[in-house]
Amino acid sequence: MAKELLLMRNITKTFPGVRALKDVCLDVEEGEIHAIVGENGAGKSTLMNILSGVYPSGEYEGEILFDGEPCVFRSIRDSEEKGIVIIHQELALVPYLSIAENVFLGNERARRGVVDWDETYTRTAGLLEKVHLNEKPSVLTKDLGVGKQQLVEIAKALSKHVRLLILDEPTAALNDEDSGRLLTLLLDLKAEGITSIIISHKLNEVEKIADRITVLRDGAVIETLDNGERTIREDRIIKGMVGREIVDRFPKRDTRPSDEIALAVENWTVRDPLRPDCLKIKNVSFTVRRGEVVGLVGLMGAGRTELAMSIFGRSYGMDISGRILLGGEPAELPSPKEAIGRGLAYLTEDRKSSGLILIDDICRNISLASLSRLCGRKGVIDCNREVTAAEGLRKRLGIKTPSIFQKTGNLSGGNQQKTVLARWILSDPDVLLLDEPTRGIDVGAKYEIYCIINELAAAGKAVVLISSEMPEVLGMSDRIYVMNEGRIVGELSREEASQEAIMKCIMQSNREVA
């Protein structure tokens, strides 16, 4: 039996109105990778915030033993002193500082207040090598992708002589390739004796790398599974998370797509607005029929989001050429306003930064794209109609909230996503472009969103589903287009589609280009 590094005993934390954690016990052994899983709102982040001192001691009950010593953390500084470092889901790097400056931010290599740049840079170079990041320490972090920024965060943690590394959803924003690299790194660190706690929704990753898995539900520990032999399967974890086994993760759709083509895009070519010499979308053509769910897959950077946004009222890109046909007729969509007017809807990839107005309530968020249709006289909103419509959608989509006048910033991820979906359902589109509709939300809420997608398809809407989670695309789509480097490199029917077939399309196109 390995040495116990961390023991959290009987942790209880109450917020006004809700008890977020009750009597939670967690023990972490030295040198293991310990996964914490649970649906959104199960209390994972609260627990980690207590451990790292974000909620100072005194705001919760229970005790924390680190290395056998009782700990009182009044702030993040206290916990970092002990070697506990948390990397949050939202990365906290300063974009216009270099990698080296970020790594030693708050922990500057300095003599009497004067920074020793030589030491800063050489030590950073060493740390970058350790995390397998092949960049110069002087590169600005804004020029790095999310995956690389994640690695910088880890380098930063290592610079602080970390003993327990906590990663909150480290792979949520990464593509498969970057995720894989990150997970390997965690295993390397483990070999060096660094213990980590990983919070993740991606159960397939948990199953692969975690030695033990603690399942939280409704603020309590349900069970801790021993995965030393890598025998625990995804379904087993899900069972603990939701309290029942989800037999079918993707609900069946009974309706068939019609033959009528709702949206056709022909020879669509888009230039990157930041690098005008570079084509982001190259001569793409595709179709979606009414009542059909079409999946759009590809690696990160394949251009899926850019394609969707450029179609949706030229919200992305410059020098756009090509044709859009809506219901067989050519359409000019110079701005999102026209696109919405012609029956298009685009659910953004990032609900917080470009989807919701977080300081506004659910009702106003739902009505935002349909205001002109909720007017009595011209330009004057009929508030009664607005509230009735929003309330109807709240019920229909099962948005869990005391009232529609709650601020959306206070909702859980799943409910936020449903609110954005409600906005686009209210605008009554014919074609929905859904970009990562289930990113970062829990298994239960995902299932509900899949049901809504099926309902929309059954109602004769055309749905384009963009997702980085291949099982999701495979489980939901009637047809799949594979994108790579701004091109469509394959079209697969439901029967032909599989992860292997998709990867084959991508590899083949890479070879052709080379």
Place this chain on the structure above:
Amino acid sequence: MEKMKEMFMANIRQYAMMVALIFIVILFQYLTEGVLLRPLNITNIIQQNSYILILAIGMLLCILTGNIDLSVGSVAAFIGAVAATMMVTWKWPVLPSVLLALLLGVAIGCWQGYWIAYFRIPAFIVTLAGMLCFRGLTLVMLRGQTIAPMPQSFQKSISTFIPDVLGGADLNYTALAVVAAAILAFAFADLRSRRKKIACGFDVLSFPLWTLKILTMGAVLMAFSWQLARHRGLPVVLVLLGSLVLIYSFITGKTVFGRHVYAFGGNEKAAKLSGIDTNRVFFLVYANMGLLAAVAGLVFMGRLNAASPMAGTNFELDAIGACYIGGASASGGIGTVAGAIIGGLIMGILNNGMSIVGVSIDWQQVVKGLVLLGAVAFDVYTKRRTAR
């Protein structure tokens, strides 16, 4: 009851400022031994603060977008200078001059709005430039001199009172009648919207509570108009200000445009992807600010009966302060016209009350500064508590 508590908590900031306003009124009523609410003084408070309140209305929209407008004081002065030159120096008739001045205000607003909305130069910079330019142009226009007096008809139409057509001797019946009619109209409209809400099946105030609300409101307004009626009746600027408050409350609360402004301030990207022409919204907000700055400039000139090169100094800061005290958020998306007016009145009554009591100008500044800081600190504090 739960619902009401929730509603109260949600609007705690507004109610708190309302309570603060009432408290300040009572405090100074006591300290000034009743001078504060004397008919003459009420009229004074209205006329002293009207131009700031008018600016605060426009400023609120700018603040809702997450920006401010630093140029309004200079623009008000410039418009005053131009109007005075037209009416006094060039002897142009009053009405066309006033209309031209307002149009010029809109043009200035459009000029600044163009750089802000379509070029996306930060509003702070564009309006800082405007502040310098239009102050300079005011000096050029007036050659450093004050132009006075204004033509009689201009003077009459701005800084006088609604004439008493009903012919009261000691009491201005017209003032009472106008206010009473306004209260009735409001009660009637509110009753209608209440009925509609019931028809839709929404929760509303119970009828006795609703009656209580209307009666309290009516009583306060009637007492207020009674005081005015004992002096010289309704000041024209009060009617102007009242109409502007109603119009802009309606625009921000009920219209699509208003909603677009809030959405813009709340999350511009989300607003854009929801089909809102964000550049146009941004532009119109600043164009409108130009119009209201012009109105304020004319009102101020009417009150002073002169166009002075130093008119409007620091108006922008008072207007911005009024909005923040009234609950607007510096990062945009939160705030109401009513809040801005309450904030403006708090500042105005503090000024007036302290002057009567004999607090020197220097200390008045200190008190006003602390009130601004305190109000915003209270806001941040309550928000942090409800966020948990």
